[in-house]
Amino acid sequence: MKKLKFGIIGTCCRGELGDYAHQTANGVEIVAGADIYEEQRRSFAERMKAKQAAVNIYADYREMIEKEKLDGVFITSPDFCHEEQACFALRHKTAVYLEKPIAISIEGADRILRTAKENRTHLMLGHNMRYMEFTNRMREIILSGMIGEVKAIWCRHFVSYGGDAYFRDWHADRRNTCSLLLQKGAHDIDIIHWLANSRSVKVNGIGSLSVYGSIPRRPAGCERLDTLTVQGVWSNSHWPPEAQKDYYPEVNNEDLNMINLQLANGVQACYLQCHFTP
Ligand SMILES: NC(=O)c1ccc[n+]([C@@H]2O[C@H](COP(=O)([O-])OP(=O)(O)OC[C@H]3O[C@@H](n4cnc5c(N)ncnc54)[C@H](O)[C@@H]3O)[C@@H](O)[C@H]2O)c1
CATH class of the missing domain: 3.40.50.720 (NAD(P)-binding Rossmann-like Domain)
Structure with missing residues (x-):
């Protein structure tokens, strides 16, 4: 071998x-x-x-x-x-x-x-979600015809650890990521298209930096968060969001997004992402 x-x-x-x-x-x-x-x-x-x-x-x-x-x-x-x-x-x-x-x-x-x-x-x-048991099962069910033709897909993702994961380091600045719709939503949005078996032809959406824009930040020059300590920084007990501190010096990515997708084969989908939910 x-x-x-x-x-x-x-x-x-x-x-x-x-x-x-x-x-x-x-x-x-x-x-x-x-x-x-x-x-x-x-x-x-x-x-x-x-x-x-x-x-x-x-x-x-x-x-x-x-x-x-x-x-x-x-x-x-x-x-x-x-x-x-x-x-x-x-x-x-x-x-x-x-x-x-x-x-x-x-x-x-x-x-x-x-x-x-x-x-x-x-x-x-x-795109590791394509290998997950539950997404494969969903696709199998759709392909088998059990639920008929797909007409609509809804996906809502509440990211309980969003503040810790995306606003303490480079993720917070859109120059490094484009947006969290791409950086985090890439998984779900990929699966929506995979399940619908089509591609988007029209998209509209809204988004805002609704909560994390006002959290105290580290000063410029302190961009680097030691990735070895990140695990310690993540905690589901970090609540409420307003009680956090030491975020990335530049925070400009949106923490809330809602988009509608029109797919080429007629399927309509919507995707909701929120980074400050418990
Ligand atoms: N598929 C998934 O579910 C999944 C989950 C988490 C992260 N990711 C992806 O993995 C990637 C890394 O994410 P992360 O959170 O581990 O990031 P990170 O900031 O922890 O960096 C990962 C590693 O890259 C190193 N690094 C930073 N800049 C580098 C450079 N210029 N050259 C070489 N190494 C460099 C860091 O020191 C670290 O060891 C991202 O693209 C992210 O989207 C995917």
């Missing part, structure tokens, strides 16, 4: 999922990781040591891809890094597992798809 060698770009938080791919008995190994932050590189090294995996660690992902001759790379860095990192890996014929969202602009997403096609290299997006 050919051994497959993988690397991880963005080694902590979501990057920790890459650890599961280290399965020597199945011929798959994590052999390298790249992260711009030293403490994340150190944490990755410790995790890999515990798995008795020999890994090379890099501060620059480009050096990792050029030196390691990887079969594939997991890109689990923040959204605004995806376009550059994915295109670089694909140009080097390295297969890419790319976390959602694919990119933060339509042009960026097109560029990634074009680069994968031109280089005939595999690209897989992290």
